[in-house]
Amino acid sequence: xxxxxxxxxxxxVESSKVESSKVESSKKEPAExxxxxxxxxLRQHGAVSGKSTRLLVEVEISGFQNQEGKxxxxxxxxxxxxxxxxxxxxxxxxxxxxxxxxxSFEWNRESDDTGPGQLAISAHHDRNENGxxxxxxxxxxxxxxxFSNNPKRGYGPPKFEQVVVTRPDDASLSSPWRIEITIK
Numbered sequence: 001x002x003x004x005x006x007x008x009x010x011x012x013v014e015s016s017k018v019e020s021s022k023v024e025s026s027k028k029e030p031a032e033x034x035x036x037x038x039x040x041x042l043r044q045h046g047a048v049s050g051k052s053t054r055l056l057v058e059v060e061i062s063g064f065q066n067q068e069g070k071x072x073x074x075x076x077x078x079x080x081x082x083x084x085x086x087x088x089x090x091x092x093x094x095x096x097x098x099x100x101x102x103x104s105f106e107w108n109r110e111s112d113d114t115g116p117g118q119l120a121i122s123a124h125h126d127r128n129e130n131g132x133x134x135x136x137x138x139x140x141x142x143x144x145x146x147f148s149n150n151p152k153r154g155y156g157p158p159k160f161e162q163v164v165v166t167r168p169d170d171a172s173l174s175s176p177w178r179i180e181i182t183i184k
Contacts, residue, residue: 055107055167056176061123062100063144063183069127070095071183073103076120079160083122096125106173117167120160121148123181146183153184 061071074088081087090105109117124133124145134142147163171177 053109054173055109055117055171056173057105057107057119057171057179058176059103059121059123059148059179059181060100061103061146061181061183063146064096064099064101064125065144066127067096067098069125069129071101071123072126072131073121073123075105075107076122076160077118082120082160083157089119093126104176117171118164119148119167119179120163120165121179121181122163123147123183125183144183146181148179148181150180150182
């Protein structure tokens with residue numbers, strides 16, 4: 001299991017503007033922070049002994065057709081809870097001010113964690129700002145959306161395994177892990 005420290009930092013980049021927010025969380029409970037119109041949260045996975053590795057994750061989301069509404073993003077580190085924003089490792093709501101936006105967050109990963117470090121990122125263009133991905137009568141999304149790994153579209157939402165990306169060996173605070181998502 002991947003762990004977050006007791007004190008996480010979420011950075012948000014819009015155009016050339018960078019904002020940092022400190023978010024404190026208690027064990028296994030999401031902590032929410034409203035900062036300049038962005039809802040940010042981090043989830044702590046429980047105490048894990050060992051050395052922590054801090055990684056900067058930078059996500060670029062492109063493909064916006066207009067600047068209506070906001071982009072809702074969530075990062076997941078395991079299949080359990082995937083696509084449930086309340087169980088996300090990190091999440092954010094960002095105003096759209098162009099054809100693309102950037103979201104950055106710091107991930108405190110414990111050295112005892114198994115595996116190389118994997119994340120799945122979901123994004124959707126919430127044009128009417130109702131907090132959910134709108135769908136038509138047959139269940140097809142009516143708002144643009146996308147995932148890390150930019151999987152081929154099919155029937156129903158993709159599985160965690162289709163959208164997960166593995167951390168590069170050289171990712172750190174000074175060498176960010178860059179993930180690109182194209183919403184459609």
